[in-house]
Amino acid sequence: MKQDIILAGVGGQGILSIAFAIDMAALKQGLQFKQAEVHGMAQRGGAVQSHLRLADKKIYSDLIPKGQADLILSVEPLETIRYLDYLHPEGIIISSRHPYENIPDYPPLEKVLATISQFPRVKLIDSLSLAREAGSAVTQNMVLLGAASSFLIVEEAYLQEAIKELFGAKGERIVKMNLKAFELGRNKAGLGK
Amino acid sequence: MKKAIKKDVLLGDEAVALAAFQAGLTAAFSYPGTPASEIMEYLIRLARQQGGVKATWCVNEKVAYEEALGVSFAGKRALVSMKHVGLNVAADPFMNSALTKILGGLVVVVADDPSMHSSQNEQDSRYYAHFARIFCLEPSNHQEAYEMTRVAFDLSEKYHIPILLRLVTRLSHSRSEVVYGDKRDPNPLRRGDWQDWTLLPANARRRFAALLDIQQDLVREANSSPFNSLTLSPTSSLGIITSGIGYNYVQENINDLDQPPSILKISTYPLPLELIQQLMSAAQEILIVEEGYPFIEERLRGLLGVQDKIIRGKLSGDLPLTGELTPDTVRAALGLAPLPRLEIEEKLLASRPPQLCPGCPHYDTFVALKEALKGYSQATVFSDIGCYTLGALPPLSAIDTCVCMGASVSMAKGGAEAGLFPSVAVIGDSTFTHSGMTPLLDAAAANVNMTVVIVDNAVVAMTGGQPTYATGERLAQICAGLGVAPEHIRQIIPLPKNKEVNSRVIKEEIEYPGTSVVISTRECIQEVKKRAKRR
Numbered sequence: 001m002k003q004d005i006i007l008a009g010v011g012g013q014g015i016l017s018i019a020f021a022i023d024m025a026a027l028k029q030g031l032q033f034k035q036a037e038v039h040g041m042a043q044r045g046g047a048v049q050s051h052l053r054l055a056d057k058k059i060y061s062d063l064i065p066k067g068q069a070d071l072i073l074s075v076e077p078l079e080t081i082r083y084l085d086y087l088h089p090e091g092i093i094i095s096s097r098h099p100y101e102n103i104p105d106y107p108p109l110e111k112v113l114a115t116i117s118q119f120p121r122v123k124l125i126d127s128l129s130l131a132r133e134a135g136s137a138v139t140q141n142m143v144l145l146g147a148a149s150s151f152l153i154v155e156e157a158y159l160q161e162a163i164k165e166l167f168g169a170k171g172e173r174i175v176k177m178n179l180k181a182f183e184l185g186r187n188k189a190g191l192g193k
Numbered sequence: 194m195k196k197a198i199k200k201d202v203l204l205g206d207e208a209v210a211l212a213a214f215q216a217g218l219t220a221a222f223s224y225p226g227t228p229a230s231e232i233m234e235y236l237i238r239l240a241r242q243q244g245g246v247k248a249t250w251c252v253n254e255k256v257a258y259e260e261a262l263g264v265s266f267a268g269k270r271a272l273v274s275m276k277h278v279g280l281n282v283a284a285d286p287f288m289n290s291a292l293t294k295i296l297g298g299l300v301v302v303v304a305d306d307p308s309m310h311s312s313q314n315e316q317d318s319r320y321y322a323h324f325a326r327i328f329c330l331e332p333s334n335h336q337e338a339y340e341m342t343r344v345a346f347d348l349s350e351k352y353h354i355p356i357l358l359r360l361v362t363r364l365s366h367s368r369s370e371v372v373y374g375d376k377r378d379p380n381p382l383r384r385g386d387w388q389d390w391t392l393l394p395a396n397a398r399r400r401f402a403a404l405l406d407i408q409q410d411l412v413r414e415a416n417s418s419p420f421n422s423l424t425l426s427p428t429s430s431l432g433i434i435t436s437g438i439g440y441n442y443v444q445e446n447i448n449d450l451d452q453p454p455s456i457l458k459i460s461t462y463p464l465p466l467e468l469i470q471q472l473m474s475a476a477q478e479i480l481i482v483e484e485g486y487p488f489i490e491e492r493l494r495g496l497l498g499v500q501d502k503i504i505r506g507k508l509s510g511d512l513p514l515t516g517e518l519t520p521d522t523v524r525a526a527l528g529l530a531p532l533p534r535l536e537i538e539e540k541l542l543a544s545r546p547p548q549l550c551p552g553c554p555h556y557d558t559f560v561a562l563k564e565a566l567k568g569y570s571q572a573t574v575f576s577d578i579g580c581y582t583l584g585a586l587p588p589l590s591a592i593d594t595c596v597c598m599g600a601s602v603s604m605a606k607g608g609a610e611a612g613l614f615p616s617v618a619v620i621g622d623s624t625f626t627h628s629g630m631t632p633l634l635d636a637a638a639a640n641v642n643m644t645v646v647i648v649d650n651a652v653v654a655m656t657g658g659q660p661t662y663a664t665g666e667r668l669a670q671i672c673a674g675l676g677v678a679p680e681h682i683r684q685i686i687p688l689p690k691n692k693e694v695n696s697r698v699i700k701e702e703i704e705y706p707g708t709s710v711v712i713s714t715r716e717c718i719q720e721v722k723k724r725a726k727r728r
């Protein structure tokens with residue numbers, strides 16, 4: 001059993017929180033994992049990605065080979081496109097459809113979404129409105145984690161526990177908001193464009 | 194009684210920090226730098242929670258190294274960590290400390306950054322270990338990072354040399370599980386012998402001879418190190434020599450080969466000569482997979498090459514000479530076809546480089562500076578390293594150079610002496626205290642016609658918000674102490690509403706025909722946010 005996941009987004013969108021939640025869940029479930037992340041320069045509003053590998057046996061490479069990712073989980077549609085090379089022919093894309101436009105040459109959104117939709121197994125999520133419904137635009141990352149949860153080899157209950165741990169220090173309200181975001185995302189599960 | 198297994202989820206950097214902490218560490222020193230910063234960050238956290246260890250950010254890597262050396266002289270164990278270019282700054286104490294008789298274990302952790310994710314170059318620190326003739330360990334994963342760090346302290350005390358632990362970005366910043374052991378007690382306080390530590394020529398010659406004497410022992414240590422391993426193939430004529438995380442990429446692809454090749458995994462330098470000889474006699478074709486420069490490959494080929502064998506690696510073009518290895522480049526070097534993937538029609542890629550945060554104080558300083566420089570055809574802005582280097586990109590396009598820490602001030606002096614006017618240096622508060630003060634002393638002594646703009650955001654922002662030791666008024670005092678005329682040390686607050694005043698102040702100082710300083714002080718927005726959250 002293995003699952004290779006590319007997490008993508010823009011610096012500040014909480015990619016590492018998604019990674020952390022899945023790591024914690026994997027740990028609770030007794031899976032091995034490796035998770036390569038980006039720090040430093042690239043965090044300042046730049047493209048951020050994390051390679052997350054889960055398996056029930058030893059994992060060697062910290063990086064996922066191209067064509068091997070079972071899942072691209074992305075908080076931003078242009079960032080989804082950046083890593084399409086990594087996707088396995090039967091891999092799944094779960095992506096926000098909401099653009100983060102902090103560059104002058106952001107391509108037309110329809111084209112971005114159409115490019116993603118060429119793939120056979122895609123779920124585009126209106127993560128921004130669901131995050132707002134949960135209480136804040138900053139919970140888009142948890143919406144996407146929720147939307148991906150039924151495809152992950154870690155159990156949902158462990159993910160929820162991990163979210164509680166992750167946000168515990170910030171108080172009950174923040175924990176609840178993130179759990180809500182997770183739930184709203186999960187309710188959108190199932191593939192379809 | 195069965196002992197419970199203790200484990201934790203850690204970054205590669207954190208695995209090193211935990212190991213050092215548990216190895217009886219007395220003190221650790223560092224200057225921030227990606228990808229090494231998390232070592233000290235984790236040590237500071239451990240020290241705060243558990244006590245018993247001093248863990249401090251220092252003013253630069255040379256100072257950090259020398260502080261660690263002082264700890265070693267006192268018989269105690271010390272760790273000094275930095276990014277690869279930090280070792281250039283600390284090269285003087287590093288090279289010379291190899292000649293001292295290290296007393297308390299001294300481990301030097303250097304994190305290289307192949308692909309230059311956050312660096313000016315991708316130099317390979319293994320050459321430094323070789324240069325200094327000391328022992329170097331290179332882990333391939335988190336568990337090894339932990340174990341090698343612990344062993345490194347023992348080896349340092351066994352051979353009385355500093356031990357270099359080489360990390361790379363992909364390990365430093367990858368997270369995985371680490372099983373850890375028990376904490377060892379710190380060493381008792383002692384003192385080194387002056388003859389082993391005072392590198393007067395007579396002592397230095399004797400000490401260098403001692404260093405040369407142990408070289409064969411170090412090779413023997415490498416031959417028998419449990420971190421090196423050789424697996425000979427009964428069927429394949431291919432032999433792979435691999436080190437560090439290159440090993441992982443080999444393993445990732447190995448099952449797709451028809452025959453399992455022989456594999457020599459190298460984790461120590463000097464190289465394990467015996468193991469290399471065994472591999473060479475078992476294989477016809479040798480592929481060398483190493484992260485960084487072709488260090489092993491160069492040594493193996495020598496000047497004249499290896500007779501009757503095919504050697505492949507970076508020098509043969511089978512693997513790229515620049516950039517980090519990936520499972521895919523190693524796959525190709527193994528002669529395997531790429532894994533299947535879906536081709537799509539159109540890629541639509543726009544790059545998304547990092548940029549200054551909205552509301553960043555540096556932005557306002559640059560706007561005022563650009564305004565002040567309007568109309569001067571030769572205006573040159575020598576910049577330095579920090580968030581403000583992002584001022585190079587549009588829309589600001591405000592700087593002309595960025596070479597190494599502190600170089601803005603010295604290059605501005607050189608530029609001015611060559612005839613450039615205005616010659617402006619832009620340097621952050623932390624970079625200024627790291628290595629901008631000494632060139633300013635030079636410039637002020639000659640009263641060279643240049644202006645230094647210190648972009649003071651009261652923190653080391655680029656690397657994640659570590660503390661700096663001088664901001665605001667303190668910087669003004671330092672500049673005055675270095676000999677800049679007090680009336681030409683001006684302080685401004687970079688805010689949009691101050692644009693006109695600020696550009697006027699800068700322009701006045703540019704027009705002053707001597708060395709002047711403008712200190713532009715406003716806290717980094719990210720720090721303001723962090724503080725608001727804590728409240």
Ligand SMILES: Cc1ncc(C[n+]2csc(CCOP(=O)(O)OP(=O)(O)O)c2C)c(N)n1
Nearest residue numbers: 225226578579580621622623624653654655
């Ligand atoms: C010798 C060396 N050490 C460390 C670094 C990593 N580094 C790059 S910029 C920087 C600090 C910048 O701090 P500051 O000058 O205050 O600027 P800020 O990022 O806060 O704007 C550091 C530590 C480096 N490039 N070279």
Ligand code: SF4
Nearest residue numbers: 550553580654717718
């Ligand atoms: S981290 Fe601070 S100094 Fe760096 S760009 Fe953001 S606001 Fe500016």
